[in-house]
Amino acid sequence: MKMRFLLLFSRQGKLRLQKWFTPLVERERKKVVRDMTLMVLGRPPRSCNFLHWKDLKVVYKRYASLYFCCGLDDKDNELLALEVLHRYVELLDKYFGNVCELDIIFNFEKAYFILDEFLMGGEVQETSKVTVAKSIEASDMLQETMEEYMSKPAF
C-alpha cells in the first residue's frame, strides 16, 4: 500500500481534511484537490469506487455527507484501500461516538492525530483497532478535563 494522499471533502466540495504522503508544491496540491472533488462529486450514485487519474488509482467512498478519497500507486490494491478508508471511519467513530462531519470540522486536529496513529508515510502502521484506540485514549489521558475546558476563555 503506497497511498499518495487522502482527502476528506463534503458533498459541496468543501475540503475537510488533507493529508499528503508525497511532497507536492501547493499549486499541485490545489490541482489535485480540484480534480478529485470535480471527478468524484460528478460520479453518478452506485458507480464503482475506483477511478484512474493520471498514473494513479483513485479510491473513494461516501460516508453520509463526507467523501473519503485517496490516491494510490498504480500497482496498489484498491479493495484494501477501501477498507483503509473504512477502518479510519471506524476509528473516528470509536473516538467521537457516532462521528459526523461537524466533529471533524470542530476537532480537525484530532482527526489528524487519529490518522497519524493509523497511517504513516502512506502505509498502514497499525491495523488493530484496539491498539490504535488505546494509544489515542492514552494521549487523551494526558489532556485536561471538561471542567478545565469550560473555565477557559472563549476567545
Add this chain to the structure above:
Amino acid sequence: MPAVSKGDGMRGLAVFISDIRNCKSKEAEIKRINKELANIRSKFKGDKALDGYSKKKYVCKLLFIFLLGHDIDFGHMEAVNLLSSNKYTEKQIGYLFISVLVNSNSDLIRLINNAIKNDLSSRNPTFMNLALHCIANVGSREMAEAFAADIPRILVAGDTMDSVKQSAALCLLRLNRTSPDLVPMGEWTSRVVHLLNDQHLGVVTAATSLITTLAQKNPEEFKTSVSLAVARLSRIVTSASTDLQDYTYYFVPAPWLSVKLLRLLQCYPPPEDAAIRGRLSECLETILNKAQEPPKSKKVQHSNAKNAVLFEAISLIIHHDSEPTLLVRACNQLGQFLQHRETNLRYLALESMCTLASSEFSHEAVKTHIETVINALKTERDVSVRQRAVDLLYAMCDRSNVQQIVAEMLNYLETADYSIREEIVLKVAILAEKYAVDYTWYVDTILNLIRIAGDYVSEEVWYRVIQIVINRDDVQGYAAKTVFEALQAPACHENLVKVGGYILGEFGNLIAGDPRSSPLVQFNLLHSKFHLCSVPSRALLLSTYIKFINLFPEVKGTIQEVLRSDSQLRNADVELQQRAVEYLRLSCIASTDILATVLEEMPPFPERESSILAKLKRKKGPGMVPDIEEGRKDKNVNGGMEPISTNATTKSTPSPSTDLLSLGSSPALSSAPPSSSAGGLLVDVFTENHAPAAPGVPMGPVADDNFSRFVCKNNGVLFENQLVQIGLKSEFRQNLGRMYIFFGNKTSTQFLNFSSSVICQDSLKTQLSIHIKPADPTVDGGAQLQQILNIECVSDFVEAPVLSIQFRYGGTLQNIAVKLPITLNKFFQPTEMTSQDFFQRWKQLSSPQQEVQKIFKAKHSMDTEVTKAKIIGFGVALLDRVDPNPSNFVGAGVIHTKTTQVGCLLRLEPNTQAQVGGPERVLACALACARCRAVPSPNASLSPSLFTDVPSHTTDKQGHCIAAAL
C-alpha cells in the same frame, strides 16, 4: 456552539470555527479571519509572555486558517517553541503545525531538528512516536541527513517498544523513498528481515512495507525475506478467523499483512527451494479455495478484505507466470467476478484479466470471456468500468478475434464518452494494423474511424495508414477507390481529406481508368473540399495537385489555372503562397522526365515501431498499456514492412519529392528516423568515452535472475528495478535472430545520456555476431525505448553476451548489466523423425564426446503438458510416440550456425520412483549431438552418416540449459 465530545477542546478555537461557519458570505469570512490574524499577531508580539495553552490555541487557529486555504506567514516560531513543551497536547499541536506547514527556512529546520533529536532520545514512547511522525510527514532532505543514521538503530534495538518500532520502520521507509542515498544499509539488513518473525503483528505489518521497498531496490540483499514471508503467510492463511484476535478484520485474518506479504513476494521470482515453493503454492491454493467458500459475513467489508487478498494472490500468480494450473484457476475465478453484482468486483476482474491476457498460459482462457466483456462494454452504466472493458478487449485481441473486437470497439465509439474516445481510436488503429489479415479491411477500418470520430484521430493514426498503403502495393488500388468513395460524402472530416489527398496524389492513377473517377473528377472532388480546410491540409492538397500534373498530363491546364489564381499565388499564408509559386514554376519549366523523377511515387517507409503505439504509451504511461505481445508467443504478428525495409534506405535518395510532401508539422512523414544524425552523434560520443571500459569485465554485477526463464521462451521481462524495466521479444530462424529490447522508463523523469551496448567476452566475439542499432540518448519519463539487435550465430558458443546500459537519472550515472538470453538452443530447427530412425541414430552417437548425460532433481513437480511445452520451447521437435516408454520424452533438432549444422537428439527420462512421496522427481536427460559435415540444403534431414565428430562443450551446455529450464 457544538459540544466537544471529550478531551481538551480549545474553547476559543471552537468559538472561532463556529464564527467562520456562521459567516454568510466569503467577504464576511475573510473579514473574520483578518480580525483573528490581527489578534493572534498582537498576542505573539505582545510584551506578556504567552502561556503554553494560549500558544497552542493560537497556533491551532492559524493551522485552521491555513487549511481553509489562506496563506499563513507567521507563527512558525511559536509552533517550534511548542515542540519543546513538556505537555503532550502542546507538543502534539506543534508537531502537527510543522507537518502541515513545513517551511524550508533553514534556521527553523535546525531548531525543529533539535527538538526532534531531544524527543527521539527521550525514551518516552509517545514523544518518540510524535518525532518519528514528524520526520515521516515532512520527509525533507535536511531531516533525512539529520536522522537517517539514528532511525535504523531505534528500529532494531532490543528494548524499543513495539509501537515505536512500527513508527521507526515506516519512517525509514519514507526517508528511503525521498533520499535513498542517505539511508545506510548493510549492517542492519538481516535484523530488519528478521522483524518478519516478530511476535507483534503490527510490527510485522510495518516491517513488511519497509522490506518490500528495500527489496525492490536490492533484491539480492533481502533474499532471505522470501522464506520468512512464505512461512508467515502460510501461518496466516491457515489460521482460524479468531486466532489473530484484533488483527482479524471482519472474519478475514490479517488482510493487510497478507497483502503486504504477497506484494513482497512479487519482488522475487518463484522460490527456488522446492519446499518453500510448495508451501507458497499451498498458500495460494488456500486463498483461491477460501474465495469460493460461502461468506462468513454479509458485510461488504468482509468480502472486500477477502477479495483484496485474492486479487493480490492472483497478482503474484501472474507475476510468477509459471504455474499453468494456478493461472487458469485465477482466470476462472475472475471470470465469475465479471458478472458479479458488485460493480467494484466487475471493475477489478476486468483490470486483473488484462494482465492475465498477456501470459501465454492463460491467454486462451481469458479469450473465452469475450462475449461477457463485450456485453460489459454495451451495458455497464459506469464509464470507468467500460474503460476497463476496452482495455481488456485490447489485451485479449489476437488474430482470431480481431475483426469482432474492432467491430465492437467501433460500435462503442459512436456513443463513447468524450474522455476516452482518443484512446479507443488509438487502440482500434493499433489492433487493426497489428492483426490485419486483409489490408483492405485495415483501410476500411481506419476510414471508419475517421468517419465516426474524426476529431479524435490524431496525426499518428492517419500518418500510419498512409505509411502502410505506401508500403503494400496490393492494397493501393483498393485504398484509392475507397477514399475516393468516402470523399463523395457531402460533409467529410478534414482528416479524411488529408488521407484522401495523399493517397490519390500517389495512387489516383490506379482508378483513373474508370470514367466515374477520371483524373478531372478526382481533382474536382478534392478541390471542392479545399476551401473548407485548414492551412496544413491545403498545403498537402497543393502537393497532391502537383503530383496530379505528373500522373495526369491531361489536367495540367486546369491545375495550373488553380495555382495561378490570386487566392493561391497571393495567399497571405507564406507556406501556401510558396508552394503555389514553386509548383506552378515547376510544372511550367520542367520536362516530363524531370517531373516524373521529382514527383516519383513515395519510397516505402522504413520499418519502425508504430508511432501510434508510442503515442498510446505516452498517453497512458508505460505500466498502463499491456503490451499485447510481451510474454505471449505470437510469431504471426504482422511484420508490416519488413520485406521492403532493406531497400528503403537505398531508394530514398534525396529527391525533392520527399520534401514536397512533408509538412512542417509532420514528424512521422519525414524520412529521418527518430535518432537523427545529431542524436546518433551524441550516442557515438558517449560510447567513445565509455566503451573502452566495456570490453573488459563489465562494471558491477551482471544480473541474470531471469536468464533461465528465457531458455525456453523468447518474450518477457528480462530485468526490472525501481527505474527501468527491460523487456525482450525475439525471434530466431536458422542461424539468424532478431531481438527487440524494450527499455521502459518507470519514473516520471527523463533518462539522459542513455546508451546501451552488447558485450561479447573473449571467444564469444568470434562465435556470435551482434549488430545493435544506436538508440536515442534520452528516454522520457514513462516512455519506452525500443532497440533492435540483429544476431548471427557464427559457430557454436557457450557463454551468453551481456547487455550493458548506462544512463543518467537525477544526476547519478546508472550502470546496469544483464546477461542476454541468447543461448545456443535458440538456433535449433526442429526435425521430425520416426522411432526407428531416432534410435538408430541414438545408438550411433555413443562415443563419449558425442553424448552428455545429466541426472538432476526436478525443481517442480513434473506435469506432462508443461514439460512438453518446455521441450518445444527449447527448440527441438517433440517426437511423440517414439520412445517405447510413454513417460519418456524425446526430441530432435538441428542447431544452425553460419559455419556448420549440428544434429541433436534429446531424451528426457523422468524417474518418479527415485523419491516416492516427495514432490521432487529425479530426471535423466541425455543429449546426443553430431556436427553435420555436408549440408545439401538448409533443411536437410538428418542422415545417420552425418553424425560424427562432436564438440563436447556444445552438448554440455545444452544439458545445462535444459536442466535449468526444467
